[in-house]
Amino acid sequence: MATIELAKRVATRPTWAEVSLSALRQNFRIVQKHVGDGVTICAVVKADGYGHGAVECARALEDEGARWFGVTSLDEAIPLREAGIHSRILLMTGFWRGEEEEIVHLKLTPTVWETGQIELLEKAAAHMDARLPIHLKVDTGMGRLGVAPEDLPQLCVALKASKHLVVEGLSTHLASSEVLDAPSVPEQLQSLDRVDQLLENEGFHPPLVHAANTSAVISRGESWNTMVRPGIALYGYYLPFERAGREVSGKGLRLPVKPVLTWKTRILSLRDVRANQALGYGGIYVTKAPARVAVLPVGYADGFNRALSSRGRVIVGEHYAPIVGRISMDLTLVDVTGLPDIAVGDEAILLGARDGLSVDAREHAALANTVLYEILCGISKRVPRRHIS
Numbered sequence: 163m164a165t166i167e168l169a170k171r172v173a174t175r176p177t178w179a180e181v182s183l184s185a186l187r188q189n190f191r192i193v194q195k196h197v198g199d200g201v202t203i204c205a206v207v208k209a210d211g212y213g214h215g216a217v218e219c220a221r222a223l224e225d226e227g228a229r230w231f232g233v234t235s236l237d238e239a240i241p242l243r244e245a246g247i248h249s250r251i252l253l254m255t256g257f258w259r260g261e262e263e264e265i266v267h268l269k270l271t272p273t274v275w276e277t278g279q280i281e282l283l284e285k286a287a288a289h290m291d292a293r294l295p296i297h298l299k300v301d302t303g304m305g306r307l308g309v310a311p312e313d314l315p316q317l318c319v320a321l322k323a324s325k326h327l328v329v330e331g332l333s334t335h336l337a338s339s340e341v342l343d344a345p346s347v348p349e350q351l352q353s354l355d356r357v358d359q360l361l362e363n364e365g366f367h368p369p370l371v372h373a374a375n376t377s378a379v380i381s382r383g384e385s386w387n388t389m390v391r392p393g394i395a396l397y398g399y400y401l402p403f404e405r406a407g408r409e410v411s412g413k414g415l416r417l418p419v420k421p422v423l424t425w426k427t428r429i430l431s432l433r434d435v436r437a438n439q440a441l442g443y444g445g446i447y448v449t450k451a452p453a454r455v456a457v458l459p460v461g462y463a464d465g466f467n468r469a470l471s472s473r474g475r476v477i478v479g480e481h482y483a484p485i486v487g488r489i490s491m492d493l494t495l496v497d498v499t500g501l502p503d504i505a506v507g508d509e510a511i512l513l514g515a516r517d518g519l520s521v522d523a524r525e526h527a528a529l530a531n532t533v534l535y536e537i538l539c540g541i542s543k544r545v546p547r548r549h550i551s
């Protein structure tokens with residue numbers, strides 16, 4: 163009984179995110195059509211599906227035909243398996259010592275780049291009398307994870323000694339795929355090709371070769387190989403492309419994906435205030451004239467970025483309402499002066515579109531001087547996700 167009452171209470175706080183699973187499925191179809199049926203999509207659902215709910219998203223995507231999912235680690239893979247996701251799951255950030263048997267048991271696919279990892283996995287797979295496919299990661303220039311190309315021969319020695327491991331994939335990650343004139347991108351792709359050739363010479367023939375994230379999926383067909391790893395495109399976004407240090411757009415740099423998440427709240431209180439009234443912490447915003455202020459039950463504890471204080475806007479009715487004063491932990495003030503028919507309980511859109519108005523994660527990112535990924539992943543657990551088919 164107590165649990166039911168609690169669940170009811172949580173569900174009534176009127177700040178929530180709607181996740182359109184039909185938009186997600188549509189985005190997957192758009193990406194698949196773009197790369198063609200011959201290229202396998204590894205749908206990246208790490209970080210709880212970029213804040214959209216990994217389990218629900220993976221279910222919808224699997225239903226739409228996705229056969230591979232990318233997560234960062236074992237802890238992110240377990241809920242997917244528990245939810246009945248049967249597709250292949252790539253652990254993109256490898257694994258930690260002690261996780262090997264669970265990886266074999268759950269039929270997960272680890273990314274590896276060190277001899278020690280190969281030895282641990284071989285031991286576990288041998289112990290469980292299983293065959294374990296792995297994906298080798300090579301550092302072609304990102305300077306983050308992966309074996310250096312010159313250290314690959316040594317890794318091949320360990321691989322040849324591992325009777326239970328199968329080199330199914332070869333991957334790398336591009337550092338600047340949205341920068342169209344970045345010399346690093348062709349260099350990284352050439353380096354990947356050389357490593358692939360080297361592996362062939364050593365007797366390994368990984369059928370899945372992958373490098374492309376969203377920006378490369380959109381703009382660089384030469385990077386697709388046999389598998390691509392889009393994340394953000396599935397959720398309806400991509401980074402702006404750049405050339406010569408400037409943002410560029412145009413043909414070949416667009417994909418008609420649509421944002422999947424709409425973040426909403428409801429007006430908690432309406433206040434008429436006088437001119438010269440300081441609003442919120444620090445009184446950084448002072449009204450110039452009498453104003454009507456709506457108090458929204460959302461704050462930085464929900465992931466509503468504090469950098470939007472006195473800079474961002476929300477949609478109330480058919481209008482934009484500017485954020486006034488500092489966003490606090492649980493509350494935000496917006497100026498609704500002159501907006502007709504506003505009442506307590508009315509919906510306000512924090513991220514999303516209505517009647518030709520739109521506030522998207524790109525706008526938040528620009529105001530908060532960050533990337534749109536951080537905006538989406540930053541919507542906190544306090545905000546319930548409602549998945550809509």
Ligand SMILES: Cc1ncc(COP(=O)(O)O)c(C=O)c1O
Binds near residue numbers: 377391392393
């Ligand atoms: C290794 C790897 N592959 C693919 C992706 C997906 O990138 P995007 O969301 O830009 O498509 C990420 C995301 O950061 C990643 O770390």
